[in-house]
Amino acid sequence: MILALGSFDGFHRGHQLLLQGARKRAAEKKTPWGVLTFSCHPQSVLQGHPYPLLFLEKERQLLAAYWGIPRFLVIPFDRALAELSPEGFLDYLDRRFSPTGLVVGENFRFGKGRGGTPEILRRLCDARHWSLDVIPSLYWQDRPISSSQIRESVRSGRLEEAAACLGHPFLVQGTVTRGDQRGRELGFPTANLALKPEKIVPDRGVYGACVWAEGAWWTGALNVGFNPTFDGIRGLRFEVHLLGASLDLYGKPLWVFPLRKVREELRFPDRGSLIRQMEKDVETIRRWKAQKDSYACFWETLHGLLTSPSEPLAGQPPFPDSPAAIPEGETSPGRDCLPRGVGRCGPENR
Ligand SMILES: Cc1cc2nc3c(=O)[nH]c(=O)nc-3n(C[C@H](O)[C@H](O)[C@H](O)COP(=O)(O)O)c2cc1C
């Protein structure tokens, strides 16, 4: 088996090159391939506190299915694993998974004190007769694409940039809880999501979103903030109004895909002013159809995965075989790259 190794807080466009590399190498050797990653994120263990993440486990599982990763192997990351030498880590991999090849990025470090470099890995793999593919970093606007950089883009509400680097829109999964039940009085009922503290969400503001609820896609007006127009102390709210929906969503799971920021959250002098602004927000978001349509393939593929999550995914080739154009802003001379917006829903890709 060929294993792509890493923390994988999602599978950004740089990671996608690793997946592509693993699939090609596996086909050549006529062996299966998969991703080997960790839970918790190594930084949570090394720093001793929950590490803010783009994607929690359920979300990461969905994305692994989306990318057609046939074996998604998650091993616990603990102090004992962190203390292994590079050689000890490979012995561990050998005992548990008997790989015949590894795929890593050029910036991959592993083993105690991050002492294992790709050069050390090369020596250790050669000694075991394993193949090793070291994939050069994929760049976006003069910087290597990284989960850390995408976390910053999401936090600061730069969702188009995050989506360009991820290859799909950012997403948030959560269960609907009760708010102050004021939304429906305002004419804009909102589903409030309970989120774990380590989940990264966009900064305070109003956003256009796409939402999966009750087995269907909806256009959503998302507000992230503290509702400063109203008195009282409340924590950060992540609440979404589904355009044209009349649903009882309490206790139901929702998948929210924030696409683009509309404006900052403001304190209005009265309810009437807030309502007038919300009407404008909804109109603006309704007009952003093109934004949503540019991810048509993504919604279509996810529709299938969310409707029948137990559908076996193994064996589906996740990537186009032909090289696609490198999107604007991205530089990676001489290497194939996935098209922007993702193209897995056509028969050629699935
Ligand atoms: C599109 C949209 C924009 C919003 N903008 C603001 C805002 O600028 N300021 C504010 O105080 N609340 C804003 N809100 C939040 C409302 O105040 C909130 O939805 C309402 O108080 C209902 O809260 P509830 O879900 O707890 O009942 C906005 C909500 C939506 C859906």
Ligand SMILES: Nc1ncnc2c1ncn2[C@@H]1O[C@H](COP(=O)(O)OP(=O)(O)OP(=O)(O)O)[C@@H](O)[C@H]1O
């Ligand atoms: N831009 C990239 N291009 C190609 N490979 C990459 C890129 N970024 C990371 N990798 C590789 O992908 C695997 C997973 O890495 P990891 O999850 O640590 O990525 P990261 O995006 O650099 O995360 P972080 O920013 O949190 O360090 C590793 O083998 C890593 O070397």
